[in-house]
Amino acid sequence: xxxxxxxxxxxxxxxxxxxxxxxxxxxxxxxxxxxxxxxxxxxxxxxxxxxxxxxxxxxxxxxxxxxxxxxxxxxxxxxxxxxxxxxxxxxxxxxxxxxxx
Numbered sequence: 001x002x003x004x005x006x007x008x009x010x011x012x013x014x015x016x017x018x019x020x021x022x023x024x025x026x027x028x029x030x031x032x033x034x035x036x037x038x039x040x041x042x043x044x045x046x047x048x049x050x051x052x053x054x055x056x057x058x059x060x061x062x063x064x065x066x067x068x069x070x071x072x073x074x075x076x077x078x079x080x081x082x083x084x085x086x087x088x089x090x091x092x093x094x095x096x097x098x099x100x101x
Contacts, residue, residue, distance in 0.1 A: 003096045006070040012036050017063070020092050025061050025085075033060055039067040047074030055079065062089025062101070069093070069101035076101045 002020065005012050017036050018026045034042070042064070046054050050073040056064050059078025066089065068076040078101075080086050093101045 003066075003070040003098060006040070006067060009071070017067075021061060021088070025088070029061075029063075033063045036063075036067060039064045040071050043068030043072045043074065043076075047072040049073075051075055053077065059085075059089070061085050062092065065089065065101045066092060066096075066098060069098045070096075074100065 002012055002017055014029065014036050018029050021029065043054070046052070047068070052072075052074045054065075054068060054074050054076050056076065056078045059065055059080045060082075062078050062080075062085070065076035065078040068074055078086075078089065080089075089101075092098075
């Protein structure tokens with residue numbers, strides 16, 4: 001439902017998006033990760049044509065890439081050194097059938 005709403009340009013609040021993450025990540029979200037509204041605006045700005053590639057260096061739990069892939073026609077790539085965060089974001093993308101991330 002979260003990603004469907006993003007695809008339909010329906011606002012998703014951060015606390016609702018954060019239900020995708022385990023508690024330890026939720027606790028870090030407000031301090032460390034971009035709010036949904038800002039991520040959507042940035043993704044819209046960066047993706048100026050279909051299949052435009054966007055690289056997020058230090059992607060953390062993948063929030064920006066997940067939001068961008070769901071709300072634009074771009075392809076989002078995240079680079080993160082913490083393997084646990086990479087695997088978490090990959091699981092979320094697979095679980096929610098997000099292709100361009």
